[in-house]
Amino acid sequence: MPTTDTWTQGPQPGPVKEQQRISSIDQLRGVALLGILLINIAGMALPDPAYFDPSAYGGDTGWNLRAFFINSVLFEGTMRGIFSMLFGAGVLLFAWKKEEGGTWSVLTGAWYKRCIWLIAFGLIHAYLLIWPGEILYYYGIVGMFIFTVRHASAKKLIGFSIFLFTIITLLNIHDARKVKHLQQEASMAMAMEEQGAELSVDQKQVMEAWSQKQTDYKPDIASREKVVWDMQLGYLSALRTTAPIALFFQTSFFFRHGFLDVLSMMLLGMGLFKLGIFHGERKAGFYGLMALVGYGVGIPVNWYETALYINDNFSVVSYFANQRTYELGRIFTTMGHVGIVLLCLKSCFPGFLKRALAAVGRMALTNYVMHTLITTTLFVLFRQFGQWQRFELYYLILLIWILQLIGCPIWLRYFRFGPLEWVWRWLTYGNRPPFNKH
Numbered sequence: 367m368p369t370t371d372t373w374t375q376g377p378q379p380g381p382v383k384e385q386q387r388i389s390s391i392d393q394l395r396g397v398a399l400l401g402i403l404l405i406n407i408a409g410m411a412l413p414d415p416a417y418f419d420p421s422a423y424g425g426d427t428g429w430n431l432r433a434f435f436i437n438s439v440l441f442e443g444t445m446r447g448i449f450s451m452l453f454g455a456g457v458l459l460f461a462w463k464k465e466e467g468g469t470w471s472v473l474t475g476a477w478y479k480r481c482i483w484l485i486a487f488g489l490i491h492a493y494l495l496i497w498p499g500e501i502l503y504y505y506g507i508v509g510m511f512i513f514t515v516r517h518a519s520a521k522k523l524i525g526f527s528i529f530l531f532t533i534i535t536l537l538n539i540h541d542a543r544k545v546k547h548l549q550q551e552a553s554m555a556m557a558m559e560e561q562g563a564e565l566s567v568d569q570k571q572v573m574e575a576w577s578q579k580q581t582d583y584k585p586d587i588a589s590r591e592k593v594v595w596d597m598q599l600g601y602l603s604a605l606r607t608t609a610p611i612a613l614f615f616q617t618s619f620f621f622r623h624g625f626l627d628v629l630s631m632m633l634l635g636m637g638l639f640k641l642g643i644f645h646g647e648r649k650a651g652f653y654g655l656m657a658l659v660g661y662g663v664g665i666p667v668n669w670y671e672t673a674l675y676i677n678d679n680f681s682v683v684s685y686f687a688n689q690r691t692y693e694l695g696r697i698f699t700t701m702g703h704v705g706i707v708l709l710c711l712k713s714c715f716p717g718f719l720k721r722a723l724a725a726v727g728r729m730a731l732t733n734y735v736m737h738t739l740i741t742t743t744l745f746v747l748f749r750q751f752g753q754w755q756r757f758e759l760y761y762l763i764l765l766i767w768i769l770q771l772i773g774c775p776i777w778l779r780y781f782r783f784g785p786l787e788w789v790w791r792w793l794t795y796g797n798r799p800p801f802n803k804h
Contacts, residue, residue: 387728388459390646390711393720395452395727397707400767401445403737404437407759409499410741413593413752414611415583417499419680423590424756426680433757438672439665440699443692446501447700450628451635451644453505457516458639474513480794481509487731487790488616496604496746497738498612501628502731504620508628512636523637530630531693538689545579545686552576583682594752597745604746634697638704646708653709660702667695725774729784733770740766780804 409417412424420426420434460480461473488503515523555569565573581589596607615624638644643656671688678684711720726733744762745751754762777784781801783791792798 388645389720389724390708391452391455391459391644392724392727393711394448394644394704394707395730396723396725397703397727398445398448398452399726399730399733400770401441401703402449402734403763403766404441404760405443405445406497406499406737407741407763408756410497410738411745411751411754411759412756413590413597415585416756418685419584420756421680422584423594423752424754424759429757430755431676433760435672435676438675439668442668443696444700444703447631447696448703449501450505450631451638451700451704453509454512454632454635455639455644457509457513457632458636461513461516476794477513478510479796480790481506481513483790483793484509487735487786491735491738492612492616493605493609495735495738496601496608496742498608498615500738502734503616504624504628507620508625508632511629512632515633516636518636520637520640523633523640527630527634527637530626530633531697534626534630535690535693538686538692542686542690546683548572548576548579549683579682583685590752597751598749601746604742604751631700643704644708646711648708650709650712653705653712656705657702657709658705660698660700660705662698662702664695664697664699664702667691668699671695719771722771722775725778726770728778729774729787731790732784732786733774735786736770737766 408424413422416423420430424430426434457477460477483506484502485506488500488506491500491502492498551569551572552575555565555573558569559565559573593607597604635644642648671691675681675684675688715723741762774784780803782788782799782803783801788799788801
């Protein structure tokens, strides 16, 4: 058994060599990277709450409503889910060959440096690049926790992730009941006020609380137009507008929602990796069944939630009511996506598309930030924020997909890493890795 000195003095960890990469994971990450823009684009181009309420901005009829419906049923939370699972798998990939070399203490230091720099990237991404909905900050923090359980069995990892999904669902049920009760109490108080009755202090507070909830989730047109105006005034004005939102997402929202969301999916990803599911080596029937069960449960749940929300005119109460089954629909649909993508990779995807997706996945950090650079340039610097209908945003997405599917393979012909991946590795390992291939 190695001594402590052996662990410390073994070979220094470094980036995973190209021949050690698992192509199916790179390809799946590429799909998730491209797909996540389908959801993020509304938050990048339109004022809150357009992200989850199409009646607020961007249009809620015709193709605008169809785009919202399709995204809500198929993609909401699922691309983020795949990303999170693959980050969990990445913990094991990071440690895989390095632990065989006997570098335990150096490996641990490198991983935590990797996470700290990811947090720093997240702060820059959220504030300076103006994307409050970014995920790197979350991954950096949660990554510090999951590294310690990398040796746990697949059964324990998946079991604990299911436990966390249950906790999240119970919290969502609590929130939905709380909002429903608040709305009922406020409605009763307003009815009494209309009849001329004198309200108690508690009743007035209930009405104020409900009014604030409505303001938060259904801001009036003047408030939304002000955000659009401020975002169009230039970079500094946009930064001042989005900084409080970024602060909210990286503090209260993160500790109440984001931490458990990301942690549960990362643990699930670690468990699935240990079962060999992401390797693409299972039989086609396995992945077909995975897609069938995933979609068979997830899509009907998501469909029901979205239809209920639309039919209730995107009300605050129905939005929270849908959160009760959100995790159920999201997890199964995510697993359906994983199954269908891995099935297609085994059977029907042409070679050039597999290579393109793998290249996009290998440059996921660069491509993810590139989404923000493109949208910030267009919607802030060129003052297009709030000017596009929701369905028009998908023309831009298609263009970005084409650029990245063509550009990434070309880039990797000449360079070993994407630009940000190269910087991240340099900062992680403390020495500059080779960049050019020739």
